[in-house]
Amino acid sequence: MNTRARIIAGEDILTSVADALQYISYYHPPDYIRCLSEAFAREQSPSAKNAIGQILLNSRMAAFGRRPICQDTGLVVVFAKIGMGVRIKSRTDFADLVNEGVRRAYLDPDNPLRPSIVSDPLVKRINTRDNTPAVVHVELVRGKQIEITIAAKGGGSENKARFTTLNPSASVSDWVVDTVSTLGSGWCPPGLISVGIGGSAEKAMLLAKEAMNERIDMSELIARGPSSAEEALRIELYERINALGIGAQGLGGLTTVVDVKVATYPAHAASKPVALIPQCAANRHLTFTLDGSGPVRLQPPDLSEWPQIGAGDLQMSGVRRVNLDTLTREETASWRCGETLLLSGKMLTGRDAAHKRMVEFIDAGKPLPVDLRGRAIYYVGPVRAVRDEVVGPAGPTTSSRMDDFAEKILAETGLFVMVGKAERGPAATEAIVKYKAPYLVAVGGAAYLISRAVKAARIVAFEDLGMEAIYEFEVQDMPVIMAVDVQGNSIHNSGPIEWRKRMAADSIARSIGI
Numbered sequence: 331m332n333t334r335a336r337i338i339a340g341e342d343i344l345t346s347v348a349d350a351l352q353y354i355s356y357y358h359p360p361d362y363i364r365c366l367s368e369a370f371a372r373e374q375s376p377s378a379k380n381a382i383g384q385i386l387l388n389s390r391m392a393a394f395g396r397r398p399i400c401q402d403t404g405l406v407v408v409f410a411k412i413g414m415g416v417r418i419k420s421r422t423d424f425a426d427l428v429n430e431g432v433r434r435a436y437l438d439p440d441n442p443l444r445p446s447i448v449s450d451p452l453v454k455r456i457n458t459r460d461n462t463p464a465v466v467h468v469e470l471v472r473g474k475q476i477e478i479t480i481a482a483k484g485g486g487s488e489n490k491a492r493f494t495t496l497n498p499s500a501s502v503s504d505w506v507v508d509t510v511s512t513l514g515s516g517w518c519p520p521g522l523i524s525v526g527i528g529g530s531a532e533k534a535m536l537l538a539k540e541a542m543n544e545r546i547d548m549s550e551l552i553a554r555g556p557s558s559a560e561e562a563l564r565i566e567l568y569e570r571i572n573a574l575g576i577g578a579q580g581l582g583g584l585t586t587v588v589d590v591k592v593a594t595y596p597a598h599a600a601s602k603p604v605a606l607i608p609q610c611a612a613n614r615h616l617t618f619t620l621d622g623s624g625p626v627r628l629q630p631p632d633l634s635e636w637p638q639i640g641a642g643d644l645q646m647s648g649v650r651r652v653n654l655d656t657l658t659r660e661e662t663a664s665w666r667c668g669e670t671l672l673l674s675g676k677m678l679t680g681r682d683a684a685h686k687r688m689v690e691f692i693d694a695g696k697p698l699p700v701d702l703r704g705r706a707i708y709y710v711g712p713v714r715a716v717r718d719e720v721v722g723p724a725g726p727t728t729s730s731r732m733d734d735f736a737e738k739i740l741a742e743t744g745l746f747v748m749v750g751k752a753e754r755g756p757a758a759t760e761a762i763v764k765y766k767a768p769y770l771v772a773v774g775g776a777a778y779l780i781s782r783a784v785k786a787a788r789i790v791a792f793e794d795l796g797m798e799a800i801y802e803f804e805v806q807d808m809p810v811i812m813a814v815d816v817q818g819n820s821i822h823n824s825g826p827i828e829w830r831k832r833m834a835a836d837s838i839a840r841s842i843g844i
């Protein structure tokens with residue numbers, strides 16, 4: 331038996347991490363594209379079909395353009411299984427090698443990725459500018475290889491991770507379904523729900539996080555039938571979660587999840603820890619193995635698997651064209667929940683840090699550096715532009731994080747319209763009604779597609795905030811859906827209720843044979 335350690339160069343780890351992060355920034359996993367294409371064909375809700383179509387079209391454009399699928403290019407999470415017969419030739423720690431790979435990938439001049447990580451998360455929250463550090467999990471295993479699973483996890487879906495410890499006899503299925511029904515759609519469905527059961531609090535979370543990177547195989551599982559309690563739970567959850575009618579982007583529809591993963595580990599007799607982590611439509615991960623023969627060599631996927639969706643397939647009939655430069659309160663009050671609008675003209679951008687600072691200015695009686703009166707604001711933190719782009723991928727961020735600022739911003743600035751992603755909470759909805767300032771949504775996960783509607787972009791305030799600075803965008807035909815109108819009607823309430831009812835009626839109809 332050869333007992334000599336196998337040498338793996340640190341540089342091969344670093345290069346492979348960098349190449350893998352670039353690769354997953356623009357190539358969706360083909361298994362996800364296959365499922366989403368099926369969901370697109372099946373979808374009957376026009377809004378949800380349009381959203382899935384935009385995600386698929388965006389994915390194809392990102393793959394051919396080699397630009398990020400989503401403006402949120404993620405928090406890097408690594409699961410490394412290091413064979414105990416391996417010796418890593420490096421002067422730095424394993425985590426430093428990974429971080430150097432992250433730095434190289436995110437600062438790549440051909441395809442720069444958006445740095446989203448802030449240090450001092452408690453107080454200063456300063457962007458580290460290279461997306462480091464990654465979250466690295468290492469396990470020592472038998473063998474002479476290193477297997478690395480790397481993911482770039484979106485912030486919106488990570489924010490919806492949940493944990494509980496159930497009583498041993500309580501139903502995991504009920505807790506998961508109840509919890510998903512409270513998450514809203516900031517996690518950007520259609521995606522996956524991953525569930526970790528057992529171990530301890532942190533172990534359950536890790537089980538869920540690791541399992542979400544497994545191959546999507548729900549239709550195969552349903553076809554062959556479950557062979558374990560975990561598999562039976564996967565099918566049950568897949569059916570029950572989709573029956574909630576949440577649909578793509580929470581607009582109401584048939585597909586909320588394309589798969590549900592379940593991983594288990596022995597637990598204490600007194601406990602049943604359960605972790606739930608959603609995976610968004612920017613489902614980015616890759617597993618590769620290093621055996622000492624050099625860095626990983628990644629082949630592009632077969633792009634003929636990406637459906638060729640055109641504007642005509644997007645169910646955009648009856649759209650209303652809006653000139654943002656001539657908005658009036660009368661006009662915005664006439665927009666109705668569920669309508670598709672195509673926005674043209676100038677809009678401002680601003681997200682978490684810009685809102686916090688604007689409210690600090692207002693509280694201190696200082697004038698804002700930009701006049702929001704009569705304008706639309708888009709909640710976005712774009713990727714840096716390259717080559718002929720005016721802006722990099724620029725999809726919407728989760729609007730509910732701006733809810734706490736809505737009342738003050740609307741009261742003090744005369745802002746007319748907000749554009750973002752997913753539902754608003756009760757306080758923001760009240761402010762929308764009170765100040766007659768409607769709320770529109772763009773499709774989360776269609777960032778590169780949306781960026782093509784941006785014809786000019788310039789930073790107008792808070793440049794030090796990096797991707798969170800306030801820009802002025804000039805857009806042409808940017809597609810959005812009217813989500814909360816000035817009466818307070820919300821598509822994120824009415825859509826899922828309608829599709830839940832329709833699906834229940836359909837299954838009743840099927841069960842009685844009509």
Ligand SMILES: O=C(O)C[C@H](O)C(=O)O
Nearest residue numbers: 401402484485486727728
């Ligand atoms: O940070 C972002 O751009 C978006 C975030 O991933 C979100 O979904 O809210």
